[in-house]
Amino acid sequence: xxxxxxxxxxxxxxxxxxxxxxxxxxxxxxxxxxxxxxxxxxxxxxxxxxxx
Amino acid sequence: xxxxxxxxxxxxxxxxxxxxxxxxxxxxxxxxxxxxxxxxxxxxxxxxxxxxxxxxxxxxxxxxxxxxxxxxxxxxxxxxxxxxxxxxxxxxxxxxxxxxxxxxxxxxxxxxxxxxxxxxxxxxxxxxxxxxxxxxxxxxxxxxxxxxxxxxxxxxxxxxxxxxxxxxxxxxxxxxxxxxxxxxxxxxxxxxxxxxxxxxxxxxxxxxxxxxxxxxxxxxxxxxxxxxxxxxxxxxxxxxxxxxxxxxxxxxxxxxxxxxxxxxxxxxxxxxxxxxxxxxxxxxxxxxxxxxxxxxxxxxxxxxxxxxxxx
Numbered sequence: 001x002x003x004x005x006x007x008x009x010x011x012x013x014x015x016x017x018x019x020x021x022x023x024x025x026x027x028x029x030x031x032x033x034x035x036x037x038x039x040x041x042x043x044x045x046x047x048x049x050x051x052x
Numbered sequence: 053x054x055x056x057x058x059x060x061x062x063x064x065x066x067x068x069x070x071x072x073x074x075x076x077x078x079x080x081x082x083x084x085x086x087x088x089x090x091x092x093x094x095x096x097x098x099x100x101x102x103x104x105x106x107x108x109x110x111x112x113x114x115x116x117x118x119x120x121x122x123x124x125x126x127x128x129x130x131x132x133x134x135x136x137x138x139x140x141x142x143x144x145x146x147x148x149x150x151x152x153x154x155x156x157x158x159x160x161x162x163x164x165x166x167x168x169x170x171x172x173x174x175x176x177x178x179x180x181x182x183x184x185x186x187x188x189x190x191x192x193x194x195x196x197x198x199x200x201x202x203x204x205x206x207x208x209x210x211x212x213x214x215x216x217x218x219x220x221x222x223x224x225x226x227x228x229x230x231x232x233x234x235x236x237x238x239x240x241x242x243x244x245x246x247x248x249x250x251x252x253x254x255x256x257x258x259x260x261x262x263x264x265x266x267x268x269x270x271x272x273x274x275x276x277x278x279x280x281x282x283x284x285x286x287x288x289x290x291x292x293x294x295x296x297x298x299x300x301x302x303x304x305x306x307x308x309x310x311x312x313x314x315x316x317x318x319x320x321x322x323x324x325x326x327x328x329x330x331x332x333x334x335x336x337x338x339x340x341x342x343x344x345x346x347x348x349x350x351x352x353x354x355x356x357x358x359x360x361x362x363x
Contacts, residue, residue: 002315003312003313003314003315004312004313004315004318005310005311005312005313006310006311006313006321006334006335006338007308007309007310007311007335008308008309008310008311008335008338008339008342009306009307009308009309009335009339010306010307010309010339011304011305011306011307012301012304012305012307013301013304014339014343015307015309017346018342021346021350030309031309031311033342034309034311034338034342035311035317037341037342037345037346038313038317038320038321038338038341038342038345039317039320040345040349041324041341041344041345041348042320042321042323042324044348045323045324046323
């Protein structure tokens with residue numbers, strides 16, 4: 001199954017926020033956190049019928 | 053203490069203001085005598101006048117019309133709750149408009165001299181050694197305002213009656229400076245200048261118990277945290293040859309984080325990404341999605357405003 005790689009560019013402050021979120025147990029690592037964000041963000045918009 | 057003890061009473065005559073030492077645990081009541089009168093209000097830390105009430109911070113936390121149950125905040129980098137609005141019988145105050153000034157009345161109405169909130173504040177504050185440059189943006193009690201569709205702030209008439217009042221509870225020792233708004237040729241005070249009654253009370257235990265706890269954080273800085281804590285006493289600005297910049301968290305360093313999206317994830321991404329803003333820049337669109345999600349899921353305050361609930 002072909003994957004598409006999107007390379008995020010994040011600064012140290014943005015990474016700190018991700019790491020503190022991970023430390024709360026939201027996701028095991030940065031990549032998983034981004035995947036979770038995508039899943040939840042898209043699901044929320046599918047359910048309310050918007051793309052914003 | 054079960055009933056409020058009156059400490060002092062004062063009638064603020066039209067065209068005037070009064071600087072009042074309001075100590076922590078005391079309440080200043082600003083009360084309508086005839087009704088229909090706006091009061092402009094400034095407030096300083098009594099022990100350090102450089103800490104003053106900030107309408108900008110206050111409106112990001114509480115909106116354009118702060119009322120009962122909200123705070124007046126000091127400016128960054130202090131950002132402390134200075135006063136708590138314990139009671140507000142009208143519920144219509146303003147933090148959009150600046151104080152009116154002599155310039156407004158000369159430029160728009162042709163007055164060589166006219167009562168105006170800036171000059172009234174400056175004269176009241178002079179009793180404590182402050183200068184006209186120390187007057188800050190006013191919290192406008194009883195002022196009825198809004199924002200029109202073009203994004204301009206507007207003011208309209210008020211419906212306050214005799215006895216309507218706002219009670220401000222001091223959470224620190226402050227110099228509280230209310231004034232009768234000088235605008236008699238605007239709708240602000242229904243085209244007339246009227247007196248206001250000021251009463252200072254000692255707060256009761258019941259009053260004090262109503263105040264929500266606010267956070268105490270390291271970022272609420274005081275002069276002991278400043279690299280330059282000395283108040284400048286002359287007017288010209290001169291470069292400090294010894295200055296070396298020490299901006300926080302610099303340099304900003306960008307790292308790459310590759311995310312391999314499955315076809316299903318890519319489909320989800322394509323369905324929701326902000327192509328209207330980022331075009332084909334998927335990296336920027338995914339970063340936007342990531343932090344937009346974070347805001348939705350974790351942010352406790354309005355975006356850009358501090359959370360004020362104490363954890």
